[in-house]
Amino acid sequence: MALRLSHLVVAAALASCAGSSPAPTTVELRLVAFNDFHGHLEAAATLAGAIRALRAGHANSAVVAAGDLVGASPLPSALFMDEPTVDALSQAGLEVSSAGNHEFDHGRARLLRLQTEARFHWLAANVFDEATGKPFLPSFEIREYGAVRVAFVGAVLRSTPQAVVASGVEGLEFRDEAASVNSLIPEIRAKGASAIVLLIHQGGHLPGPYDDPACPGFDGPIVDIVRRLDPAVDIVVSGHTHEAYACTLGGRPVVSAAAHGKMLAAIDLTIDAAAHRVTSSHTELVLVDPRHFAPDPGVEAYVARIDARAAPRAGRVVGVVAGDLDTLPNAAGQSRLGQFVADAQLDAMREAGAQVAFVNAGGLRAPLRGRPPDGRVTFGDLFASQPFGNFLVAITLTGTQVSQLLEEQFRGRSIAERPRALAVSRGFEYAWDGSRRPGHRIVAGSIRLEGRKITPHGLYRVVVNNFLVDGGESYSVFRTGVNRVDGPLDVEALERRVASNAKLPADTPERVIRVDAGAARRRGVSPP
Numbered sequence: 001m002a003l004r005l006s007h008l009v010v011a012a013a014l015a016s017c018a019g020s021s022p023a024p025t026t027v028e029l030r031l032v033a034f035n036d037f038h039g040h041l042e043a044a045a046t047l048a049g050a051i052r053a054l055r056a057g058h059a060n061s062a063v064v065a066a067g068d069l070v071g072a073s074p075l076p077s078a079l080f081m082d083e084p085t086v087d088a089l090s091q092a093g094l095e096v097s098s099a100g101n102h103e104f105d106h107g108r109a110r111l112l113r114l115q116t117e118a119r120f121h122w123l124a125a126n127v128f129d130e131a132t133g134k135p136f137l138p139s140f141e142i143r144e145y146g147a148v149r150v151a152f153v154g155a156v157l158r159s160t161p162q163a164v165v166a167s168g169v170e171g172l173e174f175r176d177e178a179a180s181v182n183s184l185i186p187e188i189r190a191k192g193a194s195a196i197v198l199l200i201h202q203g204g205h206l207p208g209p210y211d212d213p214a215c216p217g218f219d220g221p222i223v224d225i226v227r228r229l230d231p232a233v234d235i236v237v238s239g240h241t242h243e244a245y246a247c248t249l250g251g252r253p254v255v256s257a258a259a260h261g262k263m264l265a266a267i268d269l270t271i272d273a274a275a276h277r278v279t280s281s282h283t284e285l286v287l288v289d290p291r292h293f294a295p296d297p298g299v300e301a302y303v304a305r306i307d308a309r310a311a312p313r314a315g316r317v318v319g320v321v322a323g324d325l326d327t328l329p330n331a332a333g334q335s336r337l338g339q340f341v342a343d344a345q346l347d348a349m350r351e352a353g354a355q356v357a358f359v360n361a362g363g364l365r366a367p368l369r370g371r372p373p374d375g376r377v378t379f380g381d382l383f384a385s386q387p388f389g390n391f392l393v394a395i396t397l398t399g400t401q402v403s404q405l406l407e408e409q410f411r412g413r414s415i416a417e418r419p420r421a422l423a424v425s426r427g428f429e430y431a432w433d434g435s436r437r438p439g440h441r442i443v444a445g446s447i448r449l450e451g452r453k454i455t456p457h458g459l460y461r462v463v464v465n466n467f468l469v470d471g472g473e474s475y476s477v478f479r480t481g482v483n484r485v486d487g488p489l490d491v492e493a494l495e496r497r498v499a500s501n502a503k504l505p506a507d508t509p510e511r512v513i514r515v516d517a518g519a520a521r522r523r524g525v526s527p528p
Contacts (some may be wrong), residue, residue: 005279006168006473007378009226010135010340011448015054015365016395018361019221020448024037025259025272025273025274026271026272026273026279027060027146027147027270027271027273028058028059028060028268028269028271029058029060029100029145029150029195029268029269029271029283029304030054030055030060030062030266030267030268030269030415031061031063031064031076031197031235031269032051032054032055032060032061032062032063032064032264032265032266033056033063033064033066033199033237033255033264033265033267033390034047034065034066034240034257034261034263034265035065035066035067035068035100035201035203035238035240035241035256035257035259036066036067036100036241036242036258036259036260037065037068037069037070037085037089037259037261038070038071038072038073038081038102038260038365039069039071039072039073039074039076039077039078039084039257039498040066040068040073040074040260040261040304041074041076041077041084041085041088041306041307042074042303043260043261043262043288044085044088044092044261044299044303045295045296045297045299045300045303046288046290046293046295046296046467047092047261047264047294048088048091048092048093048290048295048296048299049091049294049295049296050264050286050288050292050293051092051093051264051297052296054264054266054286055093059065059146060145060146062096062112062143062147062150063092063093063094063150064094064095064096064097064152064199064237064258065089065094065095065096065097065098065120065139065237065239066100066199066200066238066240067097067098067100067101067102067103067154067156067199067201067240067461068086068096068100068101068102068103068201068240069085069086069089069094069097069100069103069198069238069261070082070085070086070102070103070105070114070238071086071101071102071103071105071106071284072101072102072365072382072388073250073387074380074383074386075310075314075368075379075380075383075384075387076303076306076307076310076314076380077306077312078383078387079309079314080306080309080310080312080460080523081106081110081114081482082114083114083117084306085226085301086117086118086300086301086390087117087209087269089118089120090119090291091299091302091307092116092182092296092299094119094120094154095120095121095143096120096121096123096143096154097120097121097122097123097139097154097199098122098123098124098154098156098177098199098200098201098239099111099122099123099124099127099137099154099201100127100155100156100201100239100240101156101157101159101160101163101164101201101240102164102443103122103156104160104164104168104169104172105164105165105348105388106427107167107168107170108168108170108171108172109250109394110170110359114487115137117522118302119173121138121141121205122137122154122229123137123138123139123140123153123154123155123199124136124137124139124153124154124155124156125139125153125154125155125178125181125184126156126158126174126175126177126179126180126181127138127156127160127172127173127383128172128173128175129171129172129173130171130172130173131171132149135500136172137154138154138196138239138346139154139180139184139279140152140153140154140184140188140189142188142192142193143261143493144184144477144493145271145296146273147273147518148195148199148271148273148340149191149192149193149194149246150193150194150195150196150271150278151160151188151191151193151195151196151197151244152197153181153184153188153196153197153198153199153233153296153486154178154199154200155177155181155198155199155200155202155343156174156200156201156202157174157177157201157202157221157240158175158176158177158202158335158389158468159172159174159474160174161392162229162472162473162474163362163472163473164467164471164472165390165467165472166470166505168240171229171403171482173296173298177200177202177225177522178228179184179223179378180201181198181229181230181233182229182274183268185230185233185506186221186264187233187502189232192276193276194272194273194276194277194278195234195235195269195278196231196232196233196234196235197233197234197235197237198229198235198236198237200222200225200237200238200488201222201239201240201241201471202222202225202239202240202477203220203221203239203240203241203242204218204219204220204221204222204237204241204243204254204256204302204365205218205219205220205241205243205306205380206218206224206243206244206245206247206249210243210244210246210285211246213246213247213248214286215245215246215247215248218245218247218249220241221247222238222254222383222400223237223251224250226250226252226254226355228242228251229252231294232325233252234250234252234269234278235253235255235269235281236249236252236253236254236255236258236276237255237256237265237267238254238255239256239259239330239408241256242258242259242260243256243258243448244247244256244257244258244263244285245278245285246265246283246284246416246465248287253267253281253283255267255283255285256377257285259276261288261315262287262288263285263286263287264285264288265283265286265334266280266283266284266286267281267282267345267512268281268283269281276369278526282292287335288389290480304438310380311390313377313380314378314379314380314383314479315378315380315399316378316380317376317377317378317381318377318378318379318382318392318495318498318499319376319377319495319498319499319500319501320374320376320498320501321368321370321375321377321498322329322370322375322378323375324367324368324369324370325337325340325367325368325369325382326465327361327364327365327367327523329361329419329420329421329470331419331514332363332421332510332512332513332514333419333420333421333423333512334423334424334510334511334512335361335423335512337364337367337368337385337423338359338364338423339423339424339425339511340368340497341359341385341386341423341490341493342357342359342423342425342426343357343423343425343426343497344405344492344493344494344496345357345359345392345425345463345465345490346425346426346463346497347493347497348392348438348463348487348488348492348493348496348497349392349394349463349485349493351396352461352463352485352487353421353461353485354394354461354462354463355427355428355431355449355450355460355461355462356425356427356428356449356460356461356462356463357411357424357425357463358405358423358425358460358462358463358464358468359422359423359464359465360375360421360422360425360465360467360468360472360473361421361422361423361464362420362422362473363388363490364385364386364423365384365386365387365466366384366385368381368382368385369381373421377498379495380496381518382491382494383491385494386490386491386494387491388465388467389489389491390422390465390466390467390485390489390490390495391465391466391486391488391490392463392464392465392486392487392488392489392490393418393463393465393466393469393484393485393486393487394461394462394463394483394484394485394487395461395462395464395465395469395475395478395481395482395483395484396459396460396461396462396481396482396483397459397460397484398455398456398457398459399447399454399456399458399460401477401480401481402447402462403442403447403456404453404477405422405477405478406422406430406432406438406447407438407440407441407442407475407476408474408475408476409422409475410434410438410442411420411438411439412440414466419434423510424512425463426511427449427450427509428444428448428449428511429446429447429448429511429512429513430442430447430512430513431446431512431513431514431515432446432512432515432516433444433511433514433515433516434516435516441516447511462478463487463491464478466486467481469484502519
């Protein structure tokens with residue numbers, strides 16, 4: 001009887017198995033990714049609506065980002081310490097992001113404060129506290145989707161100390177990106193992760209259209225980093241360069257979704273739950289077009305409240321600008337806005353003996369355009385162009401040092417082909433040759449101030465912002481300046497110039513000349 005009962009139990013079990021569906025062997029996961037939002041709250045509601053639409057119909061999805069969510073922000077966000085951006089992106093569903101260099105603009109304490117208010121998590125595998133030797137932020141986070149675990153690892157460009165003011169990264173060490181990520185792989189695998197997604201704030205350049213899957217000519221720092229990554233890393237979500245691309249390097253998707261909430265990347269992964277690996281992936285870059293995506297009502301209402309609070313300051317009219325002052329560099333690396341700002345800073349520091357001003361292109365975040373019909377500009381417009389809150393500094397350099405700092409801006413091959421030179425103020429001029437080797441690109445005898453050649457031992461009063469004078473963007477010469485005098489905020493200097501109705505005359509002679517510019521144009525070089 002016992003034998004007969006056991007046969008019945010086995011038979012029932014077999015019948016039950018035959019009648020049920022087999023356990024799924026794969027898991028589908030959609031990642032919705034973006035990068036370099038930079039506090040552009042005006043895009044938040046539509047971005048949130050697009051995120052919701054791209055997640056619809058997917059049982060498993062995650063919203064991720066690759067840093068610079070805050071910093072260099074327009075006034076409505078910056079005025080409130082970027083807390084509105086953190087709130088808006090939390091409402092939009094962001095779950096995890098790498099840190100970016102701009103997250104450190106106002107120091108580690110500010111970033112940690114923002115983290116306490118965020119419903120998403122910042123990660124940074126390669127940033128360490130110098131005092132303790134421990135990671136400053138969590139290195140990775142593992143999330144479960146059905147039968148699989150997915151690890152999200154964060155990293156920020158190693159050169160962050162050269163990209164922000166020195167006080168912003170005091171006490172922090174930034175290590176090699178690939179080595180830091182690779183060191184975590186054994187621990188991540190031991191925790192059962194079937195897939196590894198790297199969120200990294202570093203990127204590349206794609207000279208062709210972003211929708212060309214072949215990605216011809218794709219280059220930049222991200223290329224070397226990806227080549228050195230452990231094969232266990234399946235997907236790389238990148239940023240920093242504000243470019244759009246969906247490329248494949250060494251069999252791995254490497255994506256970036258432009259900047260300022262204008263684009264999203266939809267990345268579909270198929271993960272083998274038994275083999276613990278990604279078996280297929282597909283990426284689509286999606287424009288966040290308000291004609292196609294309805295704004296999220298909750299985020300839209302929240303942003304409207306923030307705009308109303310910022311309006312009295314942001315909407316204050318400060319003056320008139322005739323035409324557009326854009327940030328696009330010409331063949332010599334100069335932009336109309338850059339030269340206008342340099343003139344403003346020279347005027348603002350005349351009492352400190354200023355003779356020439358230099359402005360870094362990275363400090364100019366948006367064109368300055370007069371509003372129709374009369375060309376009025378507001379303080380919010382000025383702040384969008386110069387949002388960092390840097391102050392001006394006058395220092396004394398010798399003629400030899402001036403020549404050295406001009407060479408510093410053309411250190412590498414890429415900067416010669418994609419010139420973003422320091423903007424210079426009126427009365428200062430020089431010529432450079434991109435076909436020459438680094439360190440020898442300034443044409444001998446071409447550096448002039450008010451029509452006179454500078455002399456090696458002559459002393460010259462130079463104006464820059466505090467970011468540059470502290471060695472920002474690896475300009476070492478500025479740090480050697482003497483007789484330092486601090487001045488007003490850069491945006492205050494710009495306001496004074498706009499308020500005076502100062503203009504760039506149409507016949508302004510070229511201040512900087514690139515003698516090989518014709519050859520550069522024939523090579524198809526375009527502004528970054």
